[in-house]
Structure formats: structure tokens, C-alpha cells
Amino acid sequence: MGFLSYMLCAILVVSSLVHGDLLVPALCIFGDSVVDAGNNNNLPTLIKANFLPYGRDFVMQEPTGRFCNGKLAADFTAEFLGFSSYPPAYLSEVAKGSNILNGVNFASAASGYYDNTAQLYQTMTLSQQLANYKEWQRNVVNLVGTDKANDTFSKGIHLLSAGTSDFIQNYYINPILNIVYTTDQFSNKLMNYYSSFIQNLYHLGARRIGVTSLPPTGCLPAAITLFGLGSNQCVTRLNQDAVSFNNKLNITSQNLKARLPGLKLVVFDIYNPLMDIIAKPTDSGFFDARKACCGTGTIETSFLCNERSIGTCSNATQYLFWDGFHPSEAANQILAQSLLQQGFDLIS
Template identity: 75%
Template sequence: MAANGDPLVPALIIFGDSVVDVGNNNNLNTLIKANFPPYGRDFITHRPTGRFCNGKLATDFTAEYLGFTSYPPAYLSRDARGNALLTGANFASAASGFFDRTANLYRAIPLTQQLNYYREYQTKVVNLVGKAKANDLFSGAIHLLTAGSSDYIQNYYINPLLNRIYTPDQFSDILMRSYATFIQNLYGLGARRIGVTTLPPTGCLPAAITLFGAGSNECVAKLNQDAVAFNNKLNSTSQSLQNKMPGLKLVVFDIYQPLLDMITKPTDTGFFESRRACCGTGTLETSLLCNARALGTCANASAYVFWDGFHPSESANQVLAGSLLSQGVSLIS
């Protein structure tokens, strides 16, 4: 049985960081939240939900494209109960990453704890529909993972305890081990359709240019090189995991190139501003700094690739979701 009673609509399970958090951080004692205006101003309800965006996330569009009539609820929210769980659940937490210590720095939910919540979720689903149907739901569900950006920008690059001890190459090896363990655990819990996104061009995020660009207005080449090296490892690690696990469909979604294209050739996809974000000055603001009093916030976010210093606008998310869908046909079929 699939969600909504429709055999074509599998459940959607989401893990990761702020790019896919739909409100779990609202329920945590953390400063990394987006549950206040102007976040959510262009969302269906025109109210903030905890999404780090002016409107929908790429995963919201993906859910719509797959035929969902509602979005998988934030697991820590009041919406995550009863039959709502049959459409899936969202365990993502802003400022989380592959490296649990990144999440711990910001009091976010580490990936290992997101997996514990998933185990708890599975028990609830078994209680709702019985073991056989629940197992069908888990094996048919699409599991999406988006992580890694926070590990670099909010930890490695600013943390001398890490960047003096480990080269970027060594640090990415640590992240790969966490990733491989996570996939193996998820597979052990019955997941058979898993998608993971690459790192974006981290050196082109407005906040990264402000923090690490040494006064330049260009993408920070070093950060992008690190992201490309990480993505290459993600591809080879994923290939070897898929080879080892019978019946596993593991798709690596490239968001690096589609986002880089939007940033370097914005007018090709209908944007005019890709260097500055919409919120505030557009150079750094995210979370608390992107608030209703932030001066300079743009009137029309659809012309901007970035909503805040770290996160794409709803319009950019829609373009990304289209790209994800075309790359993920094998996950759905």
C-alpha cells in the first residue's frame, strides 16, 4: 500500500539539513530557525513554517510532481501523527550534516538521531497498518538525503580545531564514512530507494562570498574545488554501496551544476540577480539576521536565485526540483 491509497505515490522520507528542513528546528532549543517573517511570505499560507525560504523547498515541488496532495510533515511537529505518517515524514534539521559534531555545535538534530527518529517512525507505521503493509511502504518509499554544506561552511572552514588538523581531502573522507554508515543503516531498516544530493557550488553562496571571498564579488574558487572533490567521492562511494547491496537503488542527484548554471547565467532561467540574496543586504543574512526588520529586503524574490545568504529562493527551488525529477526517474520507476 502506498501513501494516499494511490499505488503510484510512494511515501517520501527526508533527512538532512536546512535546505530540506520544514520546521523540525522550530521545536529545538537552537538559534538556527526560520519560523518568523519574512520567511514563508510567498508560501501557500503566506506564513513562516520553519522552511529556510520565501516559499516552497525543492522537496515540496518534488512531492507535488510525485502526486502528493500534502507534504511529508516535520517529524517533531504536531502534524506528524496518524494517517499523515503514511505520506512519509521529514527528519531534516537546519545546521545538521554528515558529521554529528556539526549539528551538536548548533543544537540541531544530528544525522544519527534523525535515523533514530526514523526507527521510531517505522514503529508507528507498523502500528497503523501492520507489519506486511509497513514493510512494503518502507521498501517502496523514496528516501532523500541532503547534507554536507553545513559541515563545511558552518564548521570546517571556520573551525581551526578541524581545518588545522585535517586537509579538505581528509575531512571529506570522514564525511564519506558517516555517509556510508548512514546508507547501510537505512538499507538495514528496509529502505531500497535512496537519493542523495551533491554539495552545491558552496563558494557561490552569497554568505560564503562575504565570509571567504576576501572582498571579491566572485565565487570562491577554493570552496567550489572542495565541493567538486567531495561530489566525486560521493559518486564513487555511492556506486560501491549500490554494488554491495542487492536491490538497492541509490541515485546521486547533481545540484552543483544546475545551481552553478543559474548563478553564472541567471537570465537563461529567468533570474536577474544571482550574487545578492533577496533578504536584507543579500550578502550574509540568514536565520535570525533575515528578519522582518532587515533593511533592503527585495519586493519580488522570484527574480533572485537566492532568498537568503545560504538558501535558494522558491523560484530557484522549482528549477532545481525539475532537474532532480529528470535525474531521479530510476528511483520512481
Template identity: 65%
Template sequence: MGCSSSFFLTFSLLIAVLSVSYGQPLVPALFIFGDSVVDAGNNNNIKTIVKANFPPYGRDFMNHIPTGRFCNGKLASDFTAENLGFTSYPPAYVNLKTKGKNLLNGTNFASGASGYYEPTAKLYHAIPLSQQLENYRECQNILAEVAGQSNASSIISGAIHLISSGNSDFLQNYYINPLLYKVYTADQFSDILLRAYSSFIQKLYAMGARRIGVTTLPPMGCLPAAITLFGFESNQCVERINNDAINFNKKLNSTSQSLQKQLPNLNLVVLDIYQPLYQLVSKPSDNGFFEARKACCGTGLLETSILCNRKSIGTCANATEYVFWDSFHPSEAANKILADNLLAAGLSLIS
């Protein structure tokens, strides 16, 4: 593990110890929106093929049970909840049989294959961000009934709202959809996504959210599936796809700065996951990993969701040696490092 990773690990532990010593989390609640990187099981019971509620998903999670997380264990957002001092993870909203008090510390609205671009979610029958917002509105009404309007407003304004989106828009739609890539350049498509992002933030703000963290796109061209599909057998990160991510991330930063100036008392922080994940991929051994080209599940080259299943031959024995669990998603070990970086980057959200 490199020096920077060690620093972030020490830093996150210090924060966690401080929060535990005071006997309460650093913020009242954590609300999560977005895609499969942070989906905690909202896709389990909807009609989509984008699911992860079966083995070997979840094999290293509590009780070795697949919960719908696209990972062998904890997501970066789960570690974030721990780092903030929560003793449980924001539950998948759609799956909650009894909501009420279960929502007091926040909840998770994310859906695998959702994106800023509404048609991406519709393509895979996932829950689009517009519906995630409607679910949040319903959640707020329930909170008001349980805690009273004043307390509910205080929880919402003090809570961290975490958003992870955009990856599916490119990898699961734009790059494979001639109706998009023949009409728009990647640069033009990113502008469409950022208009949707800006609208989403403004709606979230209008609903009372004041502390918002949004993750950048990862180095999409380094995901095993992207190299397999678009790398022309090079076995190297696909530079043009990484450049699309870098370009999007620059625009995400400038758009977020504009929103911050435009909306009073908004604390909007862009959380970079591009650089930390790129470091893990380009120098895996420096961070304690053995393999960064292939994922743990199956051949590790293309499997995700239903292709990564109990019968996937060759699934690795020890996922801690792999940067990726399936061909799109990081392993729990990688998520831990990413979460520690997110905590340091998002310090202003909790100060």
C-alpha cells in the same frame, strides 16, 4: 529560461500529469533527511538559533505563513513531492502532534545545521543524522501500528528516501573552525564525511529503505555568504571552495557505486545539484533571474536564519528575480528549477 530548463519543466509536468491521471502518487511515501535545504520545520521548537519560523521566511508560501522552511516559499523537496503526485508535503516529524495516519505518505526528519559529521549538529544544537534515524525507527513502529507490519514494510521499501547533507559541515563548521581546518585538509575532511555517509546509508538500508536519492554538494563557493566571508571582496565564486565541493561529489559518486554493489536490491541515486545551481548563478538572465550575487533578504550578503528577519532593511520586493532567498538558501523560483532537474536525474528511483 534555457532549453534544458524548459525540457525538465515539460518532463516534470508530464510525470505529474501521469501520476494525477492514475489518481495516486508514483511511490507510496517520501521520507526526507538532512539539513536546512530540506528542513520543513523540525528546528522550530528545539533550542537552536538556526530557525526560520518567522517573517519574512514563508512570505510566498501557502497563506504567507513561516513554517520553518529556510526559503520564501517552497523547498526543492516540496516541488519533488508535487512532481511525484503527492497532494501534501511530508510534514516535519518533530512538530507532529498526532502522528499515526499522518505518516502514511512519509515525513520529514531534516534539521537545519545538521550534517554527516555529528559534531556539526551538536555545535548548533540541531538534530544530528543519528537522531534523525532514531526518529525514523520510531516512525516505522507507528506505521506498523497504523497500517499493519506487512503494509508498513511495503510502504518503506517502495518509498523514496531523500538525503541532503554536507553543506553545513563545510560552511558552518570546517571553514570557520581551526580545530578542524588546522588538523585536516579539506580532502581529508571529505573522507571523514563520506565514511559517515556510508554508515548512514547502510543503517537506512538495514531499516528497509531500498530507494535512496542523495544530493551532491552545491557550488558552495557561489553562495552569497561564502563569497562575502571567503571571497576577499572579489564578488566572484570562491574557486577553492567550489573545488572542495567538486572533489567531495566525485567521492560521493564512487562511494555510492560501491554501496550499490555491496547491498542487494539497493537503488541508490546521486542527484546532482552542483551543475544546475552553478548554471543559475553563472547565467542568471538565461533562466529568468536578475540577481545571483546578492540574496533577497536584507543586504543579501550574509543574512540567514535570525539575521534574516522582519526588520531586515532592503529585503527585495520580488523574490522570483533572485537565485537566492537568504545568503545560504535558494529562492522558491530557483528551487523549482532544481527540483525539475532532480526529477529527471532520479527517474530510475520511480521506474
């Protein structure tokens, strides 16, 4: 992103914050645990974060179902866009009436592009999230009328975070998928699902869509534990798979933009910003980029992050990772700033 674009973006955001104006009419969020704001609280799944110490640094120091100690990158994004509240989890009690007019969060932890991934963990598939989005659209039409609703759909931002669970929580541990597909073939399969999802959103009136790339999956604390063969270093093979996937994501997105008139589709690179922090954590104010704050030690998985976790850090701002899979609030704020810079086209 050029300096001029960055300055224009910054001016827009500052103006929004000062005057209380919204840069866009709505923010709708789809995907996995990186953006789930509590939908899994209401599902028959073990993949939940509605208990302490999750949420200990959030508003009221209470767990909400966010897989973080505090705010998600999507929460910071909502603030940057001028919203006074965060898109409510679609399955929550507050997602009704006027509360849904500025967008809703449909994301579900352990979901992915491949519906089978969510089905393994009894969470919401991306297909179900899309069905819920259609229902949300109908409710918005009933509340404000067709014209205003269509304006909200076309000018609102739609964010998608998916893919990590497809690999870490499915492909890499699923012997059947390993036999049937090579990593390259599996990522191609995910690309087909991604392409269909974007086209479906487009045909429902969405025109501003942002999708996050895969992170350096081989550097997630849980991935190092599960696939690092005793090493304390990032798993090169997994990172190479992520880079290959991200290249395909960029190519597929360019093709979609060429085919769908008026579509603003931005691929947010989170791989490189995270790798920069991992390489030099102290430059970004972090003490540790290898261990997670919650459940620190040799074995790093999210299941070990609970009220009885031994060694959970006292100051999460010093850690890049909150648990074995998810960034801390401090890291999410840095990521959100990067997303804002990259996503100027979505708000211009």
C-alpha cells in the same frame, strides 16, 4: 539522462497528477536546512526560520520553519510524486496518526554527515534523525501492519541533503578541525558517515534513496561574504572542495550499490544546475544570482533575514537566493525539476 527516459518520467508524473495516483507510497526526508520543514522550531537552537519574511510566499503567507520564502525543492518533489500534502516535520504536532503514513520530514537545519556539526548548533544530528526514522517505522507498523509497512519502507523514496553545513558552518570556521584534518581528509571522514547512514537505511528496509551533491558552496552569498576576502566573485577554493567531495560521493555511492543487492541509489547533481544559473541567470528568468533577496547588500548571512531586514526585495522570483545560504522558491522549482529528471530510477 536520455530523451526516452525523460519522456517516460514526464508521462509518469503527468499521469499521476491527472489521476491523483501516488508514484510511490511514501517520501521521507533527512538532512539540513535545505530540506528542513520546521523541525528546528521545536529545538533549543538559534537556527530557526519560524518568523517573517521566511514563508511570506508560502501557503497562507506564514512562516513554517522552512528556510525559504516559499516552497522547498522537497515540497515540489512531493507534488511531482502525486502527494496532496507535504511530509510533516517529525517534531511537529501534526506528525501523528494517519498523517505519517505517506512519510515524514526528519531534517534539521545546521545538521550534517558529521554529528558534531549539529551538536555545535543544538540541532538534530543525522544519527538522531535515523533513530526518529526507526520510531516512525514502528508507528507505521502499528497503524497498518507489518506487510503493508514493509512495502511502504521498500518502495518509498528517501531523500538526503547534507554536507554543506559540515563545511560552511563547521570545518571552514573551526580551527581545531583545520589543524587535525586537511580538506581531503575531512571529506573522507564525511564519506564514512555517509556510507554508514545509507547502509543503516538499507538494513531498515529502504531500497530507494536519493542524495543531493554539494552545491557550488563558494557561490553562496554568505560564503562570498565570509571567505571571499572582499571579492564579489565565487570563492574558487570552496567550489573546488565541493567538486572533490561530489566526486567522492559518486564513487562511494557506486560502491554501495555494488555491495547492497536491490538498492536504488541516485546522486542528484545540484552543483552544475546551480552553476549554470549563476553563469547566466537571465536565461532562467533571474535578475540576480549574487545577492540574496532577504538582507540584500554587502553582508549576506541568514541571520540578517528578519522582519527588519533593510532592502529585502519585493519580488523573490527574480532572485536565485532567498537568503545568504538558501535558494528562493523559484530556484527550488527549477532544482526540483532537475531532480525529477535525474531520479527516474527511483520511481520506475
